[in-house]
Amino acid sequence: MKQRCTIYDIAHKSGVSTKTVSKVINNLPGVKESTRQKVWQIVRETGYYPHHGARSLRGQVRNCVGVTLAPPLHQVPLSEDFLLWLFAKLSEVFASRGAYLSFDLAPRSQEILGSDYGRGVWEQVYDACLIVGPLPVQDSVLQRIHMSGIPYLALGQTDAFPEGSCASVNFYEGALQSTRFLLERGHKRIALLTTYEGYQAGVDRIRGYRDALAEKNIPFNPSLVAYGDPASGNLEEELTALLSQPGVTALIESTAFEDGELIRSAAEKSGHGAGDSLACVVWTYSRDEAVLPEATAHLWLPVLECSVEGIHELALWMEGARSGPIQVLHSPVLSDAPRPRAMSKPTRIGERLGFHVKNIRKRP
Incomplete structure (x- = not known):
């Protein structure tokens, strides 16, 4: 079997040192142009490409960006469009750096001792880590990742470690804006359908809702709040009960x-009609399209925009052009302007994989 050509073979054929070959391959200065052209000619003739595993062993650099989910997949309402967008954006940002992209498919495998969403960091698989999804309220993994020194970015935040590297939308502000909007229009019995029980994003929604009610001296009523699981099969029934x-x-x-x-x-x-006897503020990831055109108002969550900013900063951190942590926090935008163009319901990854967890219920 034909053996793989090594950097030593290239150096021998070129009549230069391995250090010079490395400079040529990595486009570094300090090499005469004639020598550079000679080395590149031999590289092309032999079909040589750097042995990344050997690089990793020598320099502890894997040039790998890891993507992992903080919550279980069925609890994250990731759409197929978002996953494709994320893959495209990471490719756009890191492809020019020759990076590898690794998705952790089993961050919580019961067969792996001590498994959590940071396992790719503990096993030294990544040079940088992107954490997708809301973070648990009592999260301790993010701080451990932070202490490891690896460049990382969480697409979410947590009160358990506020100084962590994150890019997020301010969900507290979104709930505060939404509730104030309805209170200013005379509504006092306002139902809240929320999600992410036990996660910071869920806590922030409840907190903003509660604080806005408190500003008007309206007591918080837990019977007017329901949590929803994105893959549940009984959301419509639970929402009907909430609105009743x-x-x-x-x-x-x-x-x-x-x-x-x-x-x-x-x-x-x-017994209501959305936009008729029932005023609705509907949250969405779309800037222009409407989930419910007849809704009273729409709250846009600029998740893609803050993610883009954070990912670009992560790339700079990975290449040493900046230090961490990254702090990106975007405000949601509430608008009561008409949105006649209705969006199609996105397909969620959990639904595609067949998750059906009946976990939507009221909470005291």
Whole structure:
């Protein structure tokens, strides 16, 4: 079998040192142009390419960007469009650096001792780590990743480690804006459909809602709040029950599941008409399209925009052009301007994989 050509073979054929070959391959200065051309000619003739594993052993550099999920996949309402966008964006940013991209497919495998979403860092698979999804309220993994010294970015934040490297939307502010908007229009019995129970993004939604009510001296009523799991099969029934609570005149749909037909159906079944007897503020990842065109207002979550900014900063950190941590926090945008163009319900990864966890319920 033909043996792989090594850097020593290239150096021998070129009549130069391995250090000179390395400079040529990595486009570094300090090599005469004639020598550079000679080395490149031999590289092309032999089909040589650097042995990345050997590089890793020598310099502890793997040139690998790892992507991992903080929560279990069925709890993250990731759409197929978002996953494709993320892959394309990471390719765009890191391809010119010759980086590898690794997705952790089993961050919580029961067969792996001590497994968590940081295992690719502990096993030294990555040179940089991107953490997708909301972070648990009592998260301790992010701080451990931080202490490892590896460049990293969480697409979410947590009160457990506020100084961590993150790019996120301010969900607290979104809930505060949404509730204030409805309160200013005379609504007092405001239902909240939320998500991410036990995660910071869920806590921030409840906190913003509660604080806005407190500003008007309206007590927090837990019967007006329901949590939703993105892969549950009974969301419509639970939302119908929530809207059937006595005296409810408004809804904040903060899950960003972006299922307008479900909201419309639940409103009708509970005796309301979305945008008619029921005022709705609907959260969405879309800047222009409407989940529910007849909604009273729409709250845009600029998740893609803050992710782009964070990923570019992560690339700079990885190549040593900046230090960490990264702190990117974007504000949501509430608008009551008409949005006549309705969006199609996105396909969620959990749904595609067949997750059906009936985990939507009211919480005291």
